[in-house]
Amino acid sequence: MSFQSIQEMLNAEKQQGLPLWQIIMEEDARETGISAEESKARMSQLWGAMRAASREYEDSLRSTSGLVGGDGARMRDGIKQHEPICGEFIGLVIAQALQMAESNACMKRIVAAPTAGSCGVLPAVLLPYQSKHNIPDERMLESLYIAAGVGQIIATRACISGAEGGCQAEIGSASAMAAAAVVYLAGGDSDQSMQAGAIALKNLLGLVCDPVAGLVEVPCVKRNVIGAVNALSAADMALCGIQSVIPFDEVIDAMREVGSQMSPGLRETGEGGLAGSPTGIKIKKRVLPQR
Amino acid sequence: MNLFDILGPVMVGPSSSHTAGAVRIGYVARKLLGEFPKKAEILLHGSFATTGTGHGTDKALISGLLGMQPDDIRIPQSFELARAQGMEFSFGTVALRDVHPNTALLRLTGENGKQLEITASSLGGGRIKVIEIDGIRSSFTGEAPTLIVHNLDRPGLVAEVTSLLYNQSINIATMQLYRNRRGGTAVMIIETDQLINRKAVEAFEKIKGIVKVTYLD
Numbered sequence: 478m479s480f481q482s483i484q485e486m487l488n489a490e491k492q493q494g495l496p497l498w499q500i501i502m503e504e505d506a507r508e509t510g511i512s513a514e515e516s517k518a519r520m521s522q523l524w525g526a527m528r529a530a531s532r533e534y535e536d537s538l539r540s541t542s543g544l545v546g547g548d549g550a551r552m553r554d555g556i557k558q559h560e561p562i563c564g565e566f567i568g569l570v571i572a573q574a575l576q577m578a579e580s581n582a583c584m585k586r587i588v589a590a591p592t593a594g595s596c597g598v599l600p601a602v603l604l605p606y607q608s609k610h611n612i613p614d615e616r617m618l619e620s621l622y623i624a625a626g627v628g629q630i631i632a633t634r635a636c637i638s639g640a641e642g643g644c645q646a647e648i649g650s651a652s653a654m655a656a657a658a659v660v661y662l663a664g665g666d667s668d669q670s671m672q673a674g675a676i677a678l679k680n681l682l683g684l685v686c687d688p689v690a691g692l693v694e695v696p697c698v699k700r701n702v703i704g705a706v707n708a709l710s711a712a713d714m715a716l717c718g719i720q721s722v723i724p725f726d727e728v729i730d731a732m733r734e735v736g737s738q739m740s741p742g743l744r745e746t747g748e749g750g751l752a753g754s755p756t757g758i759k760i761k762k763r764v765l766p767q768r
Numbered sequence: 769m770n771l772f773d774i775l776g777p778v779m780v781g782p783s784s785s786h787t788a789g790a791v792r793i794g795y796v797a798r799k800l801l802g803e804f805p806k807k808a809e810i811l812l813h814g815s816f817a818t819t820g821t822g823h824g825t826d827k828a829l830i831s832g833l834l835g836m837q838p839d840d841i842r843i844p845q846s847f848e849l850a851r852a853q854g855m856e857f858s859f860g861t862v863a864l865r866d867v868h869p870n871t872a873l874l875r876l877t878g879e880n881g882k883q884l885e886i887t888a889s890s891l892g893g894g895r896i897k898v899i900e901i902d903g904i905r906s907s908f909t910g911e912a913p914t915l916i917v918h919n920l921d922r923p924g925l926v927a928e929v930t931s932l933l934y935n936q937s938i939n940i941a942t943m944q945l946y947r948n949r950r951g952g953t954a955v956m957i958i959e960t961d962q963l964i965n966r967k968a969v970e971a972f973e974k975i976k977g978i979v980k981v982t983y984l985d
Contacts, residue, residue, distance in 0.1 A: 505771040519772055526778040542822050581781030584824050584844045591774045593784045628774035691819035693782040
């Protein structure tokens with residue numbers, strides 16, 4: 478059986494004395510009956526698909542509803558005109574998050590990570606970081622195993638769908654996965670990776686899933702940005718030795734608890750929150766077929 | 769969930785339930801029909817009916833009927849592709865009872881005249897379940913090789929089918945039996961661990977009392 482807790486995963490690392498990514502990969506390969514080589518080949522395919530999805534962003538694309546599209550290009554071009562307040566690197570992260578989430582809304586091919594609605598978070602952190610630090614693909618794959626391992630435990634102990642746990646379960650989980658992965662890339666140890674994951678998820682607890690007209694567009698596209706930027710600040714804290722007072726496993730359990738206490742109107746039904754705002758309702762009337 | 773349920777699938781957006789799952793429904797329906805559907809009447813239920821257009825559910829279903837998988841970049845153009853291949857299709861809405869909010873009913877006519885009516889739900893993460901086939905309740909996902917046998921409700925037919933499978937060394941993973949009424953029409957839905965070869969499927973069709981055999985690999 479795959480890991481039931483972050484603590485169990487870290488214990489396995491200590492006992493086996495192997496890198497964390499390898500422990501995650503081998504545990505999953507055993508569970509699903511594939512070889513390590515097959516697992517790596519699949520991960521490599523996913524990474525290729527993620528990079529391709531990033532390359533294939535089109536500035537002119539708009540979603541069927543017309544609500545989203547073009548902001549990723551605006552951000553990318555805007556940060557060349559003036560220095561972004563957050564600095565160039567974060568500017569690129571924001572642009573990538575917007576682009577990937579817009580590609581998803583506009584029916585382009587993406588990699589769900591962990592969901593389609595949150596597909597921009599992980600690539601927004603990993604792609605700019607790779608190009609800034611010239612990291613070989615081999616090591617990027619290792620970081621993806623760490624991200625997936627974290628996501629797997631969140632899915633086991635809590636959930637990763639907005640309908641079950643609200644946006645905290647989608648963008649929150651993606652953010653925790655990205656935080657853990659980027660700490661690994663930056664040379665942090667596994668404990669720091671998990672501290673970063675815990676902090677990232679903690680900071681998005683309570684985020685509701687309130688898509689306008691029920692579409693994966695507003696506010697989903699921009700929430701991918703906060704997921705990515707939040708992952709980076711959590712990673713920086715963890716790399717400086719800051720710890721999450723509440724252990725990661727307990728944060729995950731709290732996320733599940735918060736999700737179950739959310740009213741159904743705030744869990745992907747497109748009724749409450751921003752979806753229920755006057756403008757949200759007006760948009761819904763405009764874009765949905767009248768029956 | 770395994771690691772590749774967390775990272776992945778690679779899919780055309782925007783929604784794993786409303787887009788990727790809808791492609792799967794169309795794909796499984798096409799496989800079950802066994803030939804190119806020249807006519808498709810599609811009825812959408814629940815959230816598929818209300819937010820389907822914005823999620824490309826309609827285009828996704830047609831893509832599946834054309835034989836595409838959820839990562840096919842031609843999904844947004846599926847209407848044009850279907851028309852070019854001579855497929856006639858229409859969409860409507862329906863209110864079904866006691867079903868998942870993401871459900872579609874498809875009435876298909878194949879190029880050689882085969883007909884099929886199926887109702888299927890998209891359960892999330894791109895996974896689906898066929899809940900009705902030709903008016904008879906069912907429950908299968910299409911993830912394993914699946915044999916669907918329509919037969920007259922008579923003694924011995926289940927034994928004939930399972931012994932034919934046994935002769936081919938095919939192990940049954942799950943098996944479900946349904947009928948519309950005593951002595952009426954029955955359906956066996958058999959999920960297997962191994963693939964069933966074409967010849968064996970044809971052999972099923974020759975058994976007296978078996979009306980229709982559909983195989984999904």
